[in-house]
Amino acid sequence: MxxxxxxxxxxxxxxxxxxxxxxxxxxxxxxxxxxxxxxxxxxxxxxxxxxxxxxxTWEETLSRKRSLYRQFIEDLVIPPGIAATNGENGCLNDHPLSEGPESAWNTFFNDNEFLLQIDKDVRRLCPDISFFQQPTEFPCDIVANSKGERRLHQRVVPSILSSANVERKGLGVTKINLITKRSFESYSAMEEGQEAHWEIVQRILFLYAKLNPGQGYVQGMNEIVGPIYYVMASDPDIETRKHAEADSFFCFTALMSEIRDFFIKTLDDTEGGIKFVMTKLSNMVKQKDPEVFERLRHQELHPQYYSFRWLTLLLSQEFPLPDVVRIWDSVFSDEHRFDFLIRICCAMILIQRDLILENDFASNVKLLQNYPPIDINIVLSHAVSLK
Known part of the structure; x- marks a missing residue:
């Protein structure tokens, strides 16, 4: 102590x-x-x-950013018909069946297409803990009426979706099933006047997609914002928890500005792209343990079969949430940021060297795609030793 x-x-x-x-x-x-x-x-x-x-500068920054986020909700979340009744211009004469490029209703229905994917993803966020299914102390109060128009899930699906009906197929370049976690809990929406934490994460992702149309929403972003929101919404200080949604949005946006190339397929081969980062990991394994490298190469167990998800989602799917939070302490504070993430991934491989050298291809795929439970401090210490 x-x-x-x-x-x-x-x-x-x-x-x-x-x-x-x-x-x-x-x-x-x-x-x-x-x-x-x-x-x-x-x-x-x-x-x-x-x-x-x-x-x-902190007080002014927080006040300005939180006010800006509130404006985002008012401008981008509330449907056109509601905005019109609130006295905003440009919506009263806009027909819901209009397909014109400047039609607010046309935009509204197009938004619902990616909102459906967001809704599915946030409803299965961290199924091993109950946090995201619990009600927040501070539900959004911007449109506090019986229709709850700020609640995005009501646009696309019934109020309950069993996460047992959804199986993640992973991200990107491989068709191998990258994750088999399931939860038989139902992610229910709260009664009007309340919101579950997953509903708030849904609104953050929706706004991010709206404000970044060149990128939009990509499956897996929910796993990036989840730990950030968890940290902000679990803070002991009530004022921090009260503004967890806005603060999480801007922290998530800042982080995505650094890793957004991971989520854009056309940039895979660039210096900031995911293939380039996977190659750095492969080269590090080759340097630190040639025998393990040759074993994986001989089995044609390419890095994209396992490290694509590790790197793209910053290991958020490989460890329990408290361990992910601890990992991100180090990743965020590393001067070269994602160099240390690569070292962590390398350490994860080398720690399992005996099994990798003994296993056949199928067993090694299973080992690396479903990393076994381990004390995270062992992994981090090993990663530090690789510097």
């Missing part, structure tokens, strides 16, 4: 400075942020660039 208290004191001292010493904060966070305090939500906001290093 004395070591834990010393760590807490280090964070308290670092975060109360008028100007945060970013290099020192990165070093502290790299070794893990203490649970039970508001350190992680604040540190992630700083590490992801949502907040600057000067404390005096």
């Amino acid at each position: 004395s070591i834990y208290r010393a760590r807490v004191k280090e964070f308290e001292d670092a975060l109360k400075e008028d100007e945060i010493q970013l290099k020192y904060l990165h070093e502290l966070c790299f070794n893990g942020i203490p649970d039970g305090y508001s350190f992680r939500s604040l540190c992630w906001k700083i590490l992801l660039g949502y907040l600057g290093h000067k404390r005096l």
Whole structure:
């Protein structure tokens, strides 16, 4: 406990400075942020660039960004007919059957196409814990009437969808079933006046897709925003929890600006693309353990069969949520950011070297696509040793 208290004191001292010493904060966070305090939500906001290093700017930044997010909901979530009744221009004469490019109703129905995929994905977010199915303390109050127009799920599906009926096929370049997790829980929408946490994540993803039409929504983004929102909405400080939705949106947007190339197929072969990153991982394995590299190469067990998901989703599907949060402490605070992610992935492979050398192709595919339970500190320590 004395070591834990010393760590807490280090964070308290670092975060109360008028100007945060970013290099020192990165070093502290790299070794893990203490649970039970508001350190992680604040540190992630700083590490992801949502907040600057000067404390005096925080209040103004948060106020401005939270107000902007509220405007996004009013402008982009509420259907055209509702906006018209609220006195906004341009909607009263727009017919729901109009197919014109400037028709708000046409946009509304087109939005529902990708909203359907978002709805399916967020309803099966982290099925091993109940958090995302629980009601938030702070449901959206922007359109507080009996119709609940801000609640996006009502556009596309019935109020209950059993996640047992949905099986993820993974992302991208391989048809191999990359994940077999299922949950027999039903992700139910809350009664009017309440919202489940997954409903809030749905709204964040919808707004992100609307504001980034060149990219839109890509399956798997729900796994990126989920841990961010979990950290913000689980913070001990009530004011932080109250604004978890807006803060998560901007932190998610900042993170996506760094990894968005992973989600754009036409950029796969560029320096920031996923194929380039997978090649870096493969080369690291070759350098650190040639025998393991040759075994995987001989079996034609290509990196895309397992590391595509590892890298694209920042390992959010390979470990329990608390471990993912711990991993992201280090990933976000690494000066070269995703170089350390590659080292973690390399460590995951090398830790299993004995099994990899012994197994046949099918067993190794199963091993790497369904990584066995392990103390995450062992993985991180091994990753650090690879530097």
